[in-house]
Amino acid sequence: MTGLRQRQKIDRDRRIVEAAARLFREFGFEGVKIETIAEQAGVSVGTIYNYYESKGDVLIAVVSLEVNEVISAGESVLARPPARAADAVDALFDIYLxxxxxxxxxxxxxxxxxxxxxxPDSPLGRHYGHLDEKLCQQVCRLLAKLRQEGSIDATVDTEITGRILFNTMNMSFMTFVKDDGMDVETVIGAVRRQSATMVVLGNG
Known part of the structure; x- marks a missing residue:
């Protein structure tokens, strides 16, 4: 019985997040009310507030859904990374973007x-920061595997290098998000050029 209730809870949460994602995309974050999300998800307004404190928390839940799917997809690169380090980093960042x-x-x-x-110190702000950290750690883990396989020099600090690469990519992503005229291929090209400037990536 406990298992059934848990599955029902997970299903309701998924319906809320997916309904919110559709509505936010169509009408904008500010243009959507909690009542509309509840109606689209087939739940009560009270149910949403049982899961989330605010509409902002619902938006961060959509971000979390996005990031967790990206991380899951990125694990395929870590499982079998390209032999050349630059190609491996490009493959991971391509998935992200x-x-x-x-x-x-x-x-x-x-x-x-x-x-x-x-x-930044609110539950919402901390959750967003946690998601960024999960992505950053995946980049660091990729570099650690590449070092283990000999694709990058054994003396490279994969934690520091991974954070530099992730933060550089993230700054380009923020520019992409701010510019409605920029398409994804443009930002991917910019990120690849930036990553290629890291000397460590040319060793593989």
Missing amino acids: RHSLYYLSKEMWRAAMSMSILH
């Missing part, structure tokens, strides 16, 4: 980033 607008629009990303910056 190409999947970034699957659930979220640029407007949704801007809203989420804004809330996380304005309220």
Whole structure:
């Protein structure tokens, strides 16, 4: 019985997040009310507030759905990375960037980033930071595997290098999100050029 209740809870949560994602994309984050999300998800407003404190928390849940799917897809690169380090990093970042607008629009990303910056110590802000950290750690783990396989020099600090690479990519992603005219191929090209400047990636 406990298992059934847990599955029902997970199903309701998924319906809330998916309904919110659709509505936020169509009407913008500010243009959607909790009542509308509840109606679309087939739950009561009270149920949503049992899961989330605010509409902002619902948006961060959509970001979490996006990031967790991206991380899951990125594990395929870690399982069998290309022999050349630069190609492996490009493959991982391509997944991050190409999947970034699957659930979220640029407007949704801007809203989420804004809330996380304005309220960094709130549960919402900490959750957003935690998601960024999960992505960063995946980059660091990829470099550690490449070092183990001899694709990069054994003396390279994969933690520091991974964080530099991730932060550089993330800055390009923020530029992409702010510019409605920039397409994903443009930002991918920019990120590849930036990553290629890291000397460590030329060793493999």
